Amino acid sequence: MNPTPDEFRExxxxxxxxxxxxxxxxxxxxxxxxxxxxxxxxxxxxxxLRALKESPIPTxxxxxxxxxxxxxxxxxxxxxxxxxxxxxxxxxxxxxLATNYALGxxxxxxxxxxxxxxxxxxxxHGLDVMTAVEKDSCRDLIIAGGSWNxxxxxxxxxxxxxxxxxxxxxxxAMAPGIDWPRALIRGRFTAAVARMEAxxxxxxxxxxxxxxxxxxxIKLKIIAEMDRFKVYDGPSFREERFSRVLTELGIRWPRxxxxxxxxxxxxxxxxxxxxPELAPIRKIRQLLAETRLFKDLAIGSDGRNRAMLSPFGTAxxxxxxxxxxxxxxxxxxxxxxxxxxxxxxxxxxxxxxQEFGIAGYLAQDRAMMESYESGRDVYLAFGARVGIIPAExxxxxxxxxxxxxxxxxxxxxxxxxxxxxxxxxxxLARQIGRSVxxxxxxxxxxxxxxxxxxxxxxxAVRLAMLTGRIHTCLGWRTITHRDTKPTSLLNWxxxxxxxxxxxxxxxxLTEEGIGVCCPIHDAFLIEAPADEIDRATARTREIMAExxxxxxxxxxxxxxxEVVRFPGRLLDGDSRPxxxxxxxxxxxxxxxxxxxxxxxGLFSCPNP
Numbered sequence: 001m002n003p004t005p006d007e008f009r010e011x012x013x014x015x016x017x018x019x020x021x022x023x024x025x026x027x028x029x030x031x032x033x034x035x036x037x038x039x040x041x042x043x044x045x046x047x048x049l050r051a052l053k054e055s056p057i058p059t060x061x062x063x064x065x066x067x068x069x070x071x072x073x074x075x076x077x078x079x080x081x082x083x084x085x086x087x088x089x090x091x092x093x094x095x096x097l098a099t100n101y102a103l104g105x106x107x108x109x110x111x112x113x114x115x116x117x118x119x120x121x122x123x124x125h126g127l128d129v130m131t132a133v134e135k136d137s138c139r140d141l142i143i144a145g146g147s148w149n150x151x152x153x154x155x156x157x158x159x160x161x162x163x164x165x166x167x168x169x170x171x172x173a174m175a176p177g178i179d180w181p182r183a184l185i186r187g188r189f190t191a192a193v194a195r196m197e198a199x200x201x202x203x204x205x206x207x208x209x210x211x212x213x214x215x216x217x218i219k220l221k222i223i224a225e226m227d228r229f230k231v232y233d234g235p236s237f238r239e240e241r242f243s244r245v246l247t248e249l250g251i252r253w254p255r256x257x258x259x260x261x262x263x264x265x266x267x268x269x270x271x272x273x274x275x276p277e278l279a280p281i282r283k284i285r286q287l288l289a290e291t292r293l294f295k296d297l298a299i300g301s302d303g304r305n306r307a308m309l310s311p312f313g314t315a316x317x318x319x320x321x322x323x324x325x326x327x328x329x330x331x332x333x334x335x336x337x338x339x340x341x342x343x344x345x346x347x348x349x350x351x352x353x354q355e356f357g358i359a360g361y362l363a364q365d366r367a368m369m370e371s372y373e374s375g376r377d378v379y380l381a382f383g384a385r386v387g388i389i390p391a392e393x394x395x396x397x398x399x400x401x402x403x404x405x406x407x408x409x410x411x412x413x414x415x416x417x418x419x420x421x422x423x424x425x426x427x428l429a430r431q432i433g434r435s436v437x438x439x440x441x442x443x444x445x446x447x448x449x450x451x452x453x454x455x456x457x458x459x460a461v462r463l464a465m466l467t468g469r470i471h472t473c474l475g476w477r478t479i480t481h482r483d484t485k486p487t488s489l490l491n492w493x494x495x496x497x498x499x500x501x502x503x504x505x506x507x508x509l510t511e512e513g514i515g516v517c518c519p520i521h522d523a524f525l526i527e528a529p530a531d532e533i534d535r536a537t538a539r540t541r542e543i544m545a546e547x548x549x550x551x552x553x554x555x556x557x558x559x560x561x562e563v564v565r566f567p568g569r570l571l572d573g574d575s576r577p578x579x580x581x582x583x584x585x586x587x588x589x590x591x592x593x594x595x596x597x598x599x600x601g602l603f604s605c606p607n608p
Contacts, residue, residue, distance in 0.1 A: 088187030
């Protein structure tokens, strides 16, 4: 069944006002809902909402729920203990889809001067709305919280009702252009987002607080121990000292057009991969950059990190959670703060080489598909085809082969993924620390080894530029413009189809009751009792495979899983040593503080 608006008995447009402090679940203030067919309107204040055991709006398949940025409304449903609706249309997602221009942020902002919010969407359709100043004033009143007087309650309810009125008119304007079956899938995803946001990620808040209190002395200890090249002056990085170190080591470091060293994090990450002796310098830089971590990371009173996942935020439909508030935004070592509760366990389940697999199967490129289906690491398998990695690597155990041919694999992975979004020889050379000629040869070898993919990719870009759009199998699309650069579309099909997989899997996982803490690009963090985590992980992998099969039309992608039981922490091999050093310093500082306070005789009783 593919419902259209005419097939629903009721169409409810709704909006909550709520307060959500950093890291906390939503605290509903009021609800206004309007049923378009009958004209019935509900206005409920927070005490009335809390008295209801279920939604006053039918949540079954006969009722369509319409909202703008719907995941926020479902967060209020969950906070009230209500069942989530089955049929949803999120006008924010449909607005993003209708205006998803393949342009840079500045160009897109010029086309949408009022942005992607409700006011911007309504203005785009010629609807009269309140001014941004009026809206901000009302939002400030709500955020202030407390006990509102009767006049303020009326003002808040009227403000909420005005948003419902605007959303209703926007729905009527947008409905004829909505792709209904697929819009309902996107709406279904907003319920999954609300479930994931409500659960959040378990954090070791005690360690977080101790790190925050002792951050400055810890930084100085890290620098004193790790800066063996002496490129720091106290907490300050000295570029001239670093330049001398590079010269002494014979390392060709990428430079900016100005001629200065490129000191961006991505450049550091890539170069350290080829020159691990510089890893301590990068670690220090990361540490010093995390100063805002202790101010912005959103941790609730229950010790869980909750951040708005911001679905449909990118051109490819990916989520865009705020890096400062989300535990997976800062450096990898920060994940050491992620710790299951006693008796619980976590599993990090991620698609294996998702982009490579999607590319091979969408293009039906034989070399890429066979490399993926070999069951081996895809970059080792593909590298053997390209001739970059010796064939003998395929006879070794995967971890041994990855260690032995680490450099070649890194170069091949950088070239393969980079080429898919238009990386040229000059850029690749900077990434892998090789000459432009060597980088060009590597890119050419990749294209020779996978001709089917490149024919398909070039054809997809040409078709998009000719027809004005490019789309996924489930209807997410981007729109080309006269200012669109064809190279900006190269990686779009891979990322957008990957996003579709994650949306489908999110829906199925959360609807089955699997405890998804959050999605992380092409992975999920799930939570379950320790004695149930293996079953939950196995089912998660099954659902992820099924979602990939739907998107790819049959073939399925593999996934890997890392399980962490209490008191373990979610750390990868690269960040674990740094985390252990960091917590070692913390322990030393704790001990020294204790010794300074508790001195012999301090609490002895005086002689009578």
